[in-house]
Amino acid sequence: MKYAKIELERDDVHKRFGGGIPLCSIIHIEGEESSGKSILSQRLSYCFLQNSYSLSYISTQSTTTEFVKQMTSLKYMINKKLLNGNLLYIPVYPLISDNTQKDDFIKKSMTTRAFYEKDIIIFDCLSTLISNDASEVQVGDLMSFLKRIASMNKIIVYTINPKELSDQVVTMLRTAATMVIKTETFSFGGNLKNSAKIVKYNMAAGPFQKVMVFRVDPGLGIAVEISSVA
Template sequence: MAKINEFAIPRDDLNDKLGGGFPAGSLVVIEGGSGGGKSTISQRFSFGLNENDVSVTLVSTQLTTKGFINQMYSMDYPIAPFLLNGLLLYIPVIPLVQAAKSRFDFIERLMAAEELFEKNVVIIDTLSSLIKYSANTEKTLDLISFFKKLNGMGKVIILTIEPNQLTEDIASMFRSSCDVYITLKSKPLGSEVKRTIVVNKFTGAKGPVGQMIGFRIEPKVGLVVEIASVS
């Protein structure tokens, strides 16, 4: 049976609700709109994996290194020890997102960056904003094949995608190729935003998987799993 990469932390039961962790060799796609919680979920996975001694590379189009550290500590996810001991490699690619408009070789450059893919788990948040100018069907197939090759080495690849940044054909290629497919839904409810993790597909789970998991994001607490999930 494949090794399970757990991301459990004492203060929430997200790991238990998501099958007990990601099986080694999984391709995970997390899809959601702008402000849907993709980055927070990525940060929670990253911290939880590190807490369970799993090495992580987090490639982010969202935050500088300083911004990332501040954000993690604002949610009480103390990641400095992991950055210092090498369990976490954080790579901000904000300037590259600006440059990507003129770079049609971006997918090739991503695949050539070997040091990005040395850790057990690689999280790319948000992949769609990195490849939206260079993705066509052929290049996307190459990229998915590349990720699958890494999966064959036991690595977990977690990709966040904002579907309106890609054509439907390309977005559906990622959905059909992945082992775990999660959609993040959010809707206003009074003065709050109701957020839900919808699990569309989860292959090889060790334990039971919740189909719909309600969550909220709180300062000093981070991600909080709601007791009762809502649709």
């Protein structure tokens, strides 16, 4: 089994995730709004790029300019990766208010070859994109397709807000994934913290921490709390 490196010198995220991410993985990151899904996706995308993997990032959250500014604020510098083509950023931000265009996103996502030419493919936020046509049959087709893509030594990452999908569809997405992470926020000592709980991790490279408590610091990105509270 081969593993993609996710190590950055300034944080310990890679240690919490077992030292690396197995190739052929499908990573499901689930949580409500502002629970930390996107920052985890951004942290993973940056470390993949820093370790010489190419990456497609399909986003409902930000325009290209907004994404670059957000990453820069966290010192996740991606400008050169965009310019040299290692990072393909695809903003679908305008589509989230256009239901007509959203209706066939599942079909479009399986026929847009450019998405899958990179080593890593990230959808943030997948539930927003498929909420209008997320029947069990269509989602089953999508996950079968993503499994075929991942089997070619690629890694698929997607985030979802479970409130945007039916319970049956959320269960299908969790079941199809090789790694499931649930994010949430909580108050501790008067401060708001984020947590990422690994509830499923197939083919882990090594021991991993089931609950990672972290905060987001400007100029640093994710800062793992040493004294984690589960």
